[in-house]
Amino acid sequence: MDNKLKSGKFYLNPYMGGVCLGLVLMATFYFTGRGLGASGAVKSTVVAAVNAVSPEHAVKSHYYGKFVSEGQHPMNTWLVFEVIGVLAGAFLSGLFFNRLKFKVEHSPKITINRRLLFALGGGLLFGIGSQLAKGCTSGAALSGMAVLSLAGFITMMAIFGTAFIFAWVFKKNWI
Amino acid sequence: MVGPLIPMGVIPQAWDNVFAVLLGMGFGISLEASGFSSSRKIIGTFFGYDFVVLKVFFTAAITALLGLLYFSYLGWVDYSMLYIQPTFVTSAIVGGIVMGIGFSMGGYCPGTSFCALAIGKLDALVFTIGMLIGIFIFSEAFPIVEKMYNSGSLGPKLVSDSLGMSASLFAFLLVVIAVGMFYGATWVERKVKKVDY
Numbered sequence: 001m002d003n004k005l006k007s008g009k010f011y012l013n014p015y016m017g018g019v020c021l022g023l024v025l026m027a028t029f030y031f032t033g034r035g036l037g038a039s040g041a042v043k044s045t046v047v048a049a050v051n052a053v054s055p056e057h058a059v060k061s062h063y064y065g066k067f068v069s070e071g072q073h074p075m076n077t078w079l080v081f082e083v084i085g086v087l088a089g090a091f092l093s094g095l096f097f098n099r100l101k102f103k104v105e106h107s108p109k110i111t112i113n114r115r116l117l118f119a120l121g122g123g124l125l126f127g128i129g130s131q132l133a134k135g136c137t138s139g140a141a142l143s144g145m146a147v148l149s150l151a152g153f154i155t156m157m158a159i160f161g162t163a164f165i166f167a168w169v170f171k172k173n174w175i
Numbered sequence: 176m177v178g179p180l181i182p183m184g185v186i187p188q189a190w191d192n193v194f195a196v197l198l199g200m201g202f203g204i205s206l207e208a209s210g211f212s213s214s215r216k217i218i219g220t221f222f223g224y225d226f227v228v229l230k231v232f233f234t235a236a237i238t239a240l241l242g243l244l245y246f247s248y249l250g251w252v253d254y255s256m257l258y259i260q261p262t263f264v265t266s267a268i269v270g271g272i273v274m275g276i277g278f279s280m281g282g283y284c285p286g287t288s289f290c291a292l293a294i295g296k297l298d299a300l301v302f303t304i305g306m307l308i309g310i311f312i313f314s315e316a317f318p319i320v321e322k323m324y325n326s327g328s329l330g331p332k333l334v335s336d337s338l339g340m341s342a343s344l345f346a347f348l349l350v351v352i353a354v355g356m357f358y359g360a361t362w363v364e365r366k367v368k369k370v371d372y
Contacts, residue, residue: 011216011227012208012210014209014227014230014231015230015231015234015357017208017209017210017227018209018232018233018234019234019235020201021202021205021206021209021234021238022234022235022237022239022242023238024198024201024205025202025235026239027201028194029178029179029239029243029252029257030178030179030180030246031178031179031181031186031194032179032180032182032194033178033182033257033258034179034257034258035258036198036202037286038284038286039285039306039310042303042306042310043310046307046310046311046314047314050314061317062321063314063317064314078191078195079195081192081196081199082195082198082199082202084199085196085197085198085200085202085203086199086203086206086289087289087292088293089199089200089202089203089204089205089293090206090207090289090290090291090293091293091294092200092204093207093208093290093294094207094212094294097207099207100294101294101295102295103297104296105215105296105298107215107372116297116298118281119214119280119281119299119302119305120281120301120302120308121281121305122277122279122280122282122302122305123277123281123283123305123306123308123309124277124306124312125273125274125276125277125280125281125305125309126274126277126278126283126305126306126309127307127308127309127313128273128310128313129269129271129273129275129276130270130274131270131309131313132269132270132273132320133267133269133270133271134260134261134263134266136274136284136285136286137274137278137284137285137287138202138284138286139260140267140270142232142235142236143260144259144260145236146239146243147240147254147257147258147259147260148240148335148342148345148346149332149333149334150262150329150334150337151260151261151262151263151267151332152260154267154268154271155267155270155271158267158270158271158272158274159271159275159278159284161275162272162274162276162278163276163278163279164221164279166275166276167218167221169279170279170280171222173280174222174282175222175224175370
């Protein structure tokens with residue numbers, strides 16, 4: 001274990017990690033009445049940017065209009081604070097387990113540029129999909145499942161089912 | 176101390192964002208320590224060389240689901256005060272499919288990309304920039320998809336109700352299915368050639 005810890009390859013037992021994550025999720029519902037999320041913070045960033053460039057466009061838009069309200073900055077949302085915590089927590093964990101390093105992780109069969117291009121495309125689609133489904137793997141699927149939301153189970157099956165098929169389409173990128 | 180504590184006024188509203196940061200930290204640590212900061216580890220679930228995503232994800236969902244059901248049964252939490260994501264059938268399916276394609280291309284979902292970004296993965300930074308662009312495109316194109324966005328609305332529907340069974344029976348069946356999947360996944364992991372990453 002010492003060697004693994006030094007080389008940054010030590011990970012929690014997956015069931016142990018799952019119980020930790022589950023307890024954090026449960027605590028989130030117990031304290032705040034809501035679940036965890038991630039994509040919502042990115043949405044707030046986009047809303048804030050558009051609002052800063054053209055407040056008129058933000059208020060008039062059918063979509064941004066839902067998220068801008070008088071007297072409150074668009075970045076002042078629960079999820080933005082939560083994501084600040086996520087970044088800090090992941091950083092601390094990476095520090096503890098010796099994983100802090102600037103790098104592009106990719107299969108040896110593909111170039112860095114190809115990896116980054118696919119990462120950009122993947123992020124773009126995830127951005128679009130998370131807005132349609134009103135949440136991502138955390139906010140819609142995981143948090144939804146924790147409180148038996150039908151939407152959570154539908155979104156989870158759609159994400160993982162589709163990803164399973166398309167992972168094989170893009171197999172060369174991974175293995 | 177009947178939860179949820181902040182909406183019930185047991186803990187003042189002013190603490191909401193403090194809890195957001197603390198709970199977010201717990202979320203970030205759990206994800207990173209489980210290995211969700213590596214796209215090639217995450218994607219291993221779909222090729223069978225590393226099922227960490229399947230195991231962590233379902234263990235977490237079941238832990239929180241059972242915990243909240245027990246708390247509700249003991250009267251420690253008012254289930255009706257919990258936020259249940261409303262169901263829009265069409266957009267949940269279409270959005271999920273679009274996210275699934277993005278997942279297989281990028282190797283991250285939003286939460287895991289933040290974790291990878293925090294430990295210095297530059298591909299995760301690019302993934303996050305992609306998300307910003309994607310959300311911007313979606314927002315600008317919203318009038319085109321607005322009808323689909325709102326269609327198939329069922330409200331905050333529970334999966335157990337729509338299957339016509341009690342919440343506890345559904346939870347029990349989910350645990351049985353998950354344990355079966357964990358056994359299957361471990362068996363496949365042993366058969367599949369290891370990938371070095």
